[in-house]
Amino acid sequence: MRHLIVPSVDTQHWLEVLKTNNWLVSGLGVITVEGGEKGLPLAEHAPQEDNLIWSGFAHQTISREVNKIKHWSDLLDRDLYQEFDQYWPRSYEMIGDVLIVRLEDEVKQYQNEIARAMLDRISSARIICADNGVTGEFRVRDISPILARDGNFSTLTTIRENGHNIIIDPAKAYFSSRLSTEREGNVIAAKELANLLNRPITISDPYAGVGPALPSLIAAEGLVEAIFAGDLNPDAVKLLTDNIASSINKSNYAFDNQVMCMDAREWRRDKKFTESTDLLLVNLPHDTIEHLEDLFPLMRKETKSLIRGWAIVERQNLARVRESIEKQLIQHGARAISLTCKEIKGFSASKIFIRIESWQIFS
Ligand SMILES: C[S@@+](CC[C@H](N)C(=O)[O-])C[C@H]1O[C@@H](n2cnc3c(N)ncnc32)[C@H](O)[C@@H]1O
Structure with missing residues (x-):
């Protein structure tokens, strides 16, 4: 599979470019290549290597095992994953299409990477929010939206319970x-x-x-x-x-x-x-x-x-x-x-x- 090879510091920028243009193969993570550079998997329809859009960055063919990806954490950079192995969230809660996840301090700085991987892997999630616990007499969750599909950052959602639809907003009222x-x-x-x-x-x-x-x-x-x-x-x-x-x-x-x-x-x-x-x-x-x-x-x-x-x-x-x-x-x-x-x-x-x-x- 063709990969765009970029310096590690530029990874986020190029991920955004690829996502915006729909040139990133979803379901595959970024990998580290020799010399510490990052390889971003390119969709077949992405422009060829000589296109000016790539600012001269090289393309490299690297074989990937597409079917091995089952869990959202498989999409994280492998080196990063190993480094914080025990701190990645093991569970999350779905309230309608709002995914709420508690993040350990050690991986909070990677909340965007976590949220991106979750959105890619968990199709029922529309918005990914960090869970900061329950506060006040109203027992409302303190949640902060991290990333949302289509830029819809509303936490208003609907759940189905015992055969009935219930409108809820986990950021505003207890549920x-x-x-x-x-x-x-x-x-x-x-x-x-x-x-x-x-x-x-x-x-x-x-x-x-x-x-x-x-x-x-x-x-x-x-x-x-x-x-x-x-x-x-x-x-x-x-x-x-x-x-x-x-x-x-x-x-x-x-x-x-x-x-x-x-x-x-x-x-x-x-x-x-x-x-x-x-x-x-x-x-x-x-x-x-x-x-x-x-x-x-x-x-x-x-x-x-x-x-x-x-x-x-x-x-x-x-x-x-x-x-x-x-x-x-x-x-x-x-x-x-x-x-x-x-x-x-x-x-x-x-x-x-x-x-x-x-x-x-x-x-
Ligand atoms: C544990 S929640 C239960 C909500 C709901 N019965 C449920 O099962 O989802 C308690 C609710 O009581 C409300 N509450 C707290 N103090 C109250 C009071 N003095 N009078 C009326 N409601 C109150 C909170 O805003 C919260 O929505």
Whole structure:
């Protein structure tokens, strides 16, 4: 295969020239040739060696094993790859067509090379972003776009979960696909509650984020009497509003719904929301337990109701957490309580992620 041979320092410039003109063989990396110069694989239709465009740089025929390239890292310069062998990212996360990758400090300076290789190799990725962790009370990821196809640097994207499309923007609002099984569990539990009550139910999701829990609930025909959803993050609320509207458009039954940008603990001050909820979702894992008491006034009285919440607790405190929630429930007039606190997954060496599920009747 014909290669353009350039000094190492000029590699980036020539890569850009080749890519812009579509003269680079995608799927093959840059190689180092004798004397430390770099060889860039040329597409057959690239101009011949005597063309002025090459500024006098030589062409050389080097055989390449095209089929050996399977992984994006195969596209990195081999010497560079060896030098930072243990630091290249081993995994990444896809949220719709947004690829998010955590970069070790040692290879951050090569983020463009990494992103270029990923875009070349991973056809489902439209934009490559560096992941700098989760920040603030809204639990939003701090992500910085590195490279995008067609210059589209927007992180707005759509994912499909449990058969429904959800619009999300990982740079603006929290979203994790890891709780999708829990969301399926919400639907099963909601149907059980509606069956018990023999009527459609009112569902409140005051920490809804972009609202991933709601499409499956809305899609269950006749399940919902009303949906109240909200979040404190205004960017999340915009997406939540669009996602709910799109679920409602697809459903063929009518129900009340309201979307709020409000602190969940303030909902109890609005008469519309007090004593109205049959199923309450509480997904604020670091603070769920502290917030619970302020949410109890939302629950409908003298009828079976259900609270499903998720929390992060010390493993050794699990029994104590359960006891304290039960105590709070009793103090707020709950009876016929059936409460479970179940570990779903580990969170850290000492902490676990749990699901709190409480069936009760508030008086
Ligand atoms: C862990 S996320 C869960 C989001 C969503 N339920 C999901 O599963 O994707 C918690 C959400 O609560 C919101 N939040 C934080 N504090 C809040 C508060 N006091 N009242 C309402 N929402 C709050 C955050 O903005 C975030 O979107």
